[in-house]
Amino acid sequence: MFRILLLNIIFSGIIVLLLPTLLAANKSPELKIIAIVLSKTCPLPDGPDMTIDSPDSILKSMSNPDCPKHGEIQLIQTAIVNQGTLPKQVGVEIKIKVDGQELEKKRYRKVYSIQSHDTARVLHEIKMENTGRYQISVRIWDAHFKRILLNTTTGDERYFFIASPQDVEVAKTQLASGVRVSGKRIISPLRFDPPDLRWESVQVLPKHALRGEKLRLRLNLMNVGGDIVKDIATKVQYFNVKQPMRKSVIAMPITSVMAPGEIITFDLEYILPDDQLLGKYQIIAIVDPDNEIEELKENNNIAKSNVIKLSDIKLLLPTDKFSFEENGLFLFQWDSLAFSEFKIQVGVDEKFEDAGSYFDLPQGNRWIADKELVPLAGELPGMAMGLMRAKEKNQLFWRVIGRQASGRQAISGIYSFSIAPASSDSS
Numbered sequence: 001m002f003r004i005l006l007l008n009i010i011f012s013g014i015i016v017l018l019l020p021t022l023l024a025a026n027k028s029p030e031l032k033i034i035a036i037v038l039s040k041t042c043p044l045p046d047g048p049d050m051t052i053d054s055p056d057s058i059l060k061s062m063s064n065p066d067c068p069k070h071g072e073i074q075l076i077q078t079a080i081v082n083q084g085t086l087p088k089q090v091g092v093e094i095k096i097k098v099d100g101q102e103l104e105k106k107r108y109r110k111v112y113s114i115q116s117h118d119t120a121r122v123l124h125e126i127k128m129e130n131t132g133r134y135q136i137s138v139r140i141w142d143a144h145f146k147r148i149l150l151n152t153t154t155g156d157e158r159y160f161f162i163a164s165p166q167d168v169e170v171a172k173t174q175l176a177s178g179v180r181v182s183g184k185r186i187i188s189p190l191r192f193d194p195p196d197l198r199w200e201s202v203q204v205l206p207k208h209a210l211r212g213e214k215l216r217l218r219l220n221l222m223n224v225g226g227d228i229v230k231d232i233a234t235k236v237q238y239f240n241v242k243q244p245m246r247k248s249v250i251a252m253p254i255t256s257v258m259a260p261g262e263i264i265t266f267d268l269e270y271i272l273p274d275d276q277l278l279g280k281y282q283i284i285a286i287v288d289p290d291n292e293i294e295e296l297k298e299n300n301n302i303a304k305s306n307v308i309k310l311s312d313i314k315l316l317l318p319t320d321k322f323s324f325e326e327n328g329l330f331l332f333q334w335d336s337l338a339f340s341e342f343k344i345q346v347g348v349d350e351k352f353e354d355a356g357s358y359f360d361l362p363q364g365n366r367w368i369a370d371k372e373l374v375p376l377a378g379e380l381p382g383m384a385m386g387l388m389r390a391k392e393k394n395q396l397f398w399r400v401i402g403r404q405a406s407g408r409q410a411i412s413g414i415y416s417f418s419i420a421p422a423s424s425d426s427s
Contacts, residue, residue, distance in 0.1 A: 029083070030082060030083050030084030030088070031080060031081070031082060031083070031084075031088070031090065031140055031149060031150050032080070032081045032083060032150075033078060033079075033080055033138050033140065033150060033152055033153075033156075034078070034079040034080070034081055034119070035078065035079060035156075036076065036077075036078050036136055036137070036138060036152070036156070036157070036158045037076075037077045037078070038068075038074060038075070038076060038077075038136070038158055038160065039073075039074060039075035039076075039077075040066065040067065040068035040072065040074055040075075040160070041066065041067070041068070041158075041160060042057065042060070042061050042064060042066065042067040042068075042160065042161075043064070043066075053133055053161045053163075053167075055170070055171035055172075055174040056171075057161070058161070058163045058167055058168060058171040059168070059171050059172065061161070061163065062163065062168060067160075068128055068160050068162060069128070069162065069163075070128060070129075070131055070162050070163070070164070071127070071128065071129065072127075072128055073125055073126070073127055073128070074125070074126050074127075074128055074160075075123065075124075075125050076094055076108075076123070076124045076125070076126065076136055076158075077121065077122065077123050077124075078092075078094065078121075078122045078138050079119050079120065079121050079122070080092060080112070080114060080119065080120045080122070080138075080140060081114075081117075081118075081119045082114040082115065082116060082117065082118055082119075082120075083117065084116060085116050086116055087113060087114065087115050087116055088113070088114050089111060089112070089113045089114075089143040090111070090112060090114065090140050090141065090142065090143060090149060091109060091110070091111050091112075091140070091141035091142060091143055091144070091145045092108075092109070092110055092111075092112055092120070092122050092138070092139075092140060092141075093107065093108065093109045093138065093139040093140075093141060093145075094107065094108040094122065094124045094136065094137075094138055095107055095135075095136070095137045095138070095139060096126060096134065096135075096136060097134070097135040097137075098130045098131075098132045098133065098134055098135075099132040099133050100135075103130065106126045108122075108124040109145065110122070111143050122138075128162050130162065131162045131163065131164035131167065132161070132162060132164075133159065133160075133161050134159060134160050134161070134162065135157050135158075135159055136157060136158040136159075137151070137152040137157045137158075138151075138152045139151050139152070192226040192227040192260075193225055193226030193227065193296055194225055194226070194227055194294050194295055194296045195223050195225035195226070195227050195228065195229035195258070195260070195293065195294075195295055195296070196223065196224045196225030196226075196295050196296035196297050196300070197221065197222070197223055197224075197225070197229065197232065197258070197287045197288060197293065197295060197300075197301060198221075198222055198224060198287070198297075198300040198301065198303075199219060199220065199221055199222070199285050199287065199301075199302075199303035200220040200221070200222045200263060201218070201219070201220045201303075202217075202218075202219050202283055202285050202303045202304065202305040203217070203218045203219075203305065203306070204216070204217050204283050204305045204306060204308055206308075207306060207307075207308060207309065208308070208309045208311070208314050209272070209308055209309065209310050209311075209314075210310075210311065210312065210313075210314055210335060210336060210337045210338070211272070211274060211276070211278070211310060211311070211312050211337065211338055212271065212274060212337040212338060213271070213337060214269050214270070214271050215269065215270045215271065215272065215308070216267075216268075216269055217236070217250070217266070217267070217268040217269070217270065217283060217305075218265065218266070218267055218268075219234075219236065219265070219266040219268070219285050220263055220264070220265050220266075221234065221255070221258075221263065221264045221265075221266070221287060222261075222262070222263050223258040223259065223260055223261065223262050224260075224261070225260060225295065225296045226260055226296070227260060228257060228258065228259050228260065229257070229258050229293055230256065230257045231254070231255075231256065231257075232254065232255040232256075232257075232258060232287065232288065232293070233252065233254055233287075233288060233289060233290065233292075234252065234253050234254070234255070234266070234285065234286065234287045234288075234289070235249065235252050235285070235286045235289045236249070236250045236251045236252070236253070236266075236268065236283065236284075236285050236286075237249050237250060237283070237284050237285075237286075238250055238270075238272070238281050238282065238283050238284070239281065239282060239284065240277055240279055240280070240281055241279070241280045241281065241282060241307065242279060242280075247284065250268065250270045250283070251266075251268050251270070253266050253268075272310060276310065277310075278310055278311050278312065279309075279310060280307050280308065280309055280310070281307070281308045281309075281310055282304050282305055282306075282307055282308065283304065283305035283308070284302065284303070284304050284305075285302070285303050285304075285305075286301055286302050287301045288301055289301075309413075311412065311413060312336060312338045312339065312402060312410040312412070313334055313335070313336045313339065313342075313400050313402050313410060313411070313412035313413075314334060314335045314336065314412070315334050315398075315399070315400065315412055315413060315415050316333040316334055316335060317331055317332060317333040317372075318331075318332070318398075318415065318417045319415065320415040320416060320417075321415075321416055321417070321418075322415075322417045322418075323417065323418045323419070323420050324380075324381070324417060324418070324419050324420065325419075325420050325422070326381050326385075326419050326420060326421050326422040327422045329374070330374060330375050330380040330381070331372065331373075331374055332344055332361075332372060332373045332374075332375075332398065332400075333371065333372040334371055334372070334400045334412065335371055336371065336400075336402050338402070338404070338410070339402030339403060339404055339409075339410060340369060340402075340403070340404060340405065341367040341368065341369055341402070341403040341404075342367060342368055342369075342370075342371065342400055342401065342402050342403070343360050343361060343362055343366070343367050343368065343400070343401055344360070344361050344373055344398055344399065344400050344401075345358050345359070345360055345361070345398065345399050345400075345401065346358060346359060346361060346380065346383075346384055346396060346397070346398045347359065347387065347396070347397055347398075348387055348388055348391045348393035348395070348396060348397070349397070350397055350414070350416075351414075352397070352399065352414070357387070357391060358387075358397075359379075359383055359387070361373060361375050361379055361380075363379075367403060381419050384396055384419065385419060388419075394418065395416055395417075395418055396416065396417050396418065396419065397414050397415065397416050397417075398414070398415055398417065399411060399412050399413065399414045399415070400412040
């Protein structure tokens with residue numbers, strides 16, 4: 001019984017002796033740790049799932065010259081303020097932990113005398129020979145390092161991470177596979193297929209355009225991928241099919257955002273320049289022309305339109321290979337924006353090279369301002385059928401010649417037509 005009582009007295013005495021030390025730690029109002037400053041530190045992670053040792057942070061730290069790296073020197077600076085009215089002599093300790101284990105060989109301890117309302121600045125240099133998560137904290141002791149006066153407040157410690165070569169390889173693998181590590185749990189985030197942009201259609205009207213006529217373009221762009229895409233650049237050009245490398249820009253529409261499955265329609269209008277060569281043209285549309293968007297497929301960003309024929313005179317009626325009835329109405333129609341006077345030529349020579357194989361309507365030096373003509377019966381079918389019998393041909397061709405007031409002329413393309421003889425019993 002006496003021994004038990006003696007043990008209780010001894011234990012109570014120990015508590016009484018330690019109580020001032022326990023109460024004094026973190027409760028020295030006259031002393032204050034201002035801050036802990038590191039010479040090398042990475043920018044704070046900028047994502048909710050990122051920490052200083054997350055895969056993203058590790059890889060960024062390897063390319064950022066401001067981040068601490070294995071084998072380099074880290075300079076630690078702290079400051080202690082004496083807010084009291086009397087000078088104080090204190091012991092300052094800088095503690096270094098890596099992955100929770102204190103590195104005693106890198107610990108710093110020194111006694112400082114701090115005058116009233118003065119600040120002591122402490123510098124400590126360490127070589128970062130260990131890899132892992134570093135924790136830097138400061139502790140203030142009495143001058144004999146027997147009693148703790150002040151600790152770094154929780155949350156004010158400084159942290160940084162030194163990646164090993166294995167850490168870097170693991171981070172690369174995790175990012176490539178879409179895996180993130182949080183503590184000891186492996187989290188695989190929800191992933192979508194990349195966007196995939198392609199043209200559903202590129203349409204141009206009219207298919208036969210006159211010089212000076214307005215082209216109407218409708219282009220439908222689709223996102224057939226699995227994710228949204230922003231700031232989509234496109235380029236719409238035209239080119240002569242005989243000169244496919246010489247492209248000219250029509251427009252460069254931009255779309256701010258496209259959701260998966262969304263279709264964006266571009267309605268454009270364009271007039272080809274007056275000095276453009278006559279012939280056949282195509283429209284080519286390109287999405288993401290500078291290849292700045294990561295897509296599921298990169299080889300489906302280009303589409304071409306139907307072929308557009310550009311001319312000064314457009315033949316309308318009769319259409320190519322049309323057949324007239326001998327006793328029916330013969331009507332010729334055409335269109336032009338560049339010419340004001342016209343005449344048509346009808347013949348059996350496909351190239352209109354033999355002057356004896358075709359005739360003009362109206363005949364002689366006459367021209368008409370209209371863009372249609374109904375020949376006299378003696379001209380069609382009369383002259384035409386006589387020409388076919390004389391040349392032993394059964395097919396006719398027609399074209400239009402246009403003339404400006406200046407005297408400049410142009411010739412249209414050539415269409416063929418035929419005349420079906422009237423039956424012998426027709427009235």
